[in-house]
Amino acid sequence: MIRPLIAGNWKMNGTSAMLPVVQEVVTGLSARADGADCLICPPATLLERAAKVAQASALAIGAQDCHAKEAGAHTGDLSAEMIADAGGRYVIVGHSERRADHFESSEIVANKAAAAKRAGITPIICVGETLEEREAGRTLEIISDQLAESIPDAVCDGSFVVAYEPVWAIGTGKVATTEQVDEVHNAIRDKLNQRFADAGASVRILYGGSMKPDNAAGLLSLQNVNGGLIGGASLKAADFLAIYDAGISNL
Numbered sequence: 405m406i407r408p409l410i411a412g413n414w415k416m417n418g419t420s421a422m423l424p425v426v427q428e429v430v431t432g433l434s435a436r437a438d439g440a441d442c443l444i445c446p447p448a449t450l451l452e453r454a455a456k457v458a459q460a461s462a463l464a465i466g467a468q469d470c471h472a473k474e475a476g477a478h479t480g481d482l483s484a485e486m487i488a489d490a491g492g493r494y495v496i497v498g499h500s501e502r503r504a505d506h507f508e509s510s511e512i513v514a515n516k517a518a519a520a521k522r523a524g525i526t527p528i529i530c531v532g533e534t535l536e537e538r539e540a541g542r543t544l545e546i547i548s549d550q551l552a553e554s555i556p557d558a559v560c561d562g563s564f565v566v567a568y569e570p571v572w573a574i575g576t577g578k579v580a581t582t583e584q585v586d587e588v589h590n591a592i593r594d595k596l597n598q599r600f601a602d603a604g605a606s607v608r609i610l611y612g613g614s615m616k617p618d619n620a621a622g623l624l625s626l627q628n629v630n631g632g633l634i635g636g637a638s639l640k641a642a643d644f645l646a647i648y649d650a651g652i653s654n655l
């Protein structure tokens with residue numbers, strides 16, 4: 405059994421007024437059974453303060469992106485080492501919003517994931533098809549290509565997480581059906597096993613795309629859904645903790 409990871413991605417939401425949500429999640433986790441890892445990735449401006457709030461608790465803090473280089477002339481960017489230094493333990497790379505808004509190719513994503521490994525933090529490598537690609541019957545081909553190109557050899561020991569996020573289900577309220585999720589997650593597991601053998605079998609595969617308290621239990625009960633990457637519902641502690649509860653109820 406793979407220990408689930410329930411991860412919140414706050415995206416570009418949250419000023420210091422949101423720090424109490426981190427504290428609420430810390431408090432909520434302390435009152436619950438320990439059955440899953442739990443992570444919040446706030447905006448970079450809150451990273452260090454959130455990490456202080458979550459210090460010595462069951463909640464990990466991570467970042468939403470990093471640069472591939474360790475340091476240098478890259479205005480506005482943060483290196484994986486800076487994230488680690490600020491208390492981050494994970495970094496999301498290759499989110500579809502980064503791929504779209506910042507034209508990030510899978511090659512760039514792989515370099516960022518390798519940078520995370522270099523800095524000693526865990527990359528969450530995102531893949532997902534657009535609605536057009538799904539309707540053209542290309543979902544598994546797209547996912548296969550993104551996995552092959554976005555996961556660097558540097559993490560061949562399995563020190564990474566994959567997040568499957570169908571682009572058409574992100575922030576839309578349209579959740580993929582359990583059959584659709586099952587099919588893609590099983591295909592991802594096959595690819596990981598083929599490329600990384602035993603290490604691939606223990607990599608966590610998260611589902612992301614309108615995961616909410618009312619649909620989380622069904623999604624998290626699927627064999628190769630090992631957690632969630634949650635956007636909107638991670639902004640409210642009660643909803644996020646309800647998803648955590650759904651994750652541990654399947655154990």
Ligand SMILES: O=C[C@H](O)COP(=O)(O)O
Nearest residue numbers: 413574575613614635636
């Ligand atoms: O990173 C999180 C995903 O993009 C899902 O976002 P959402 O839960 O708001 O659909």
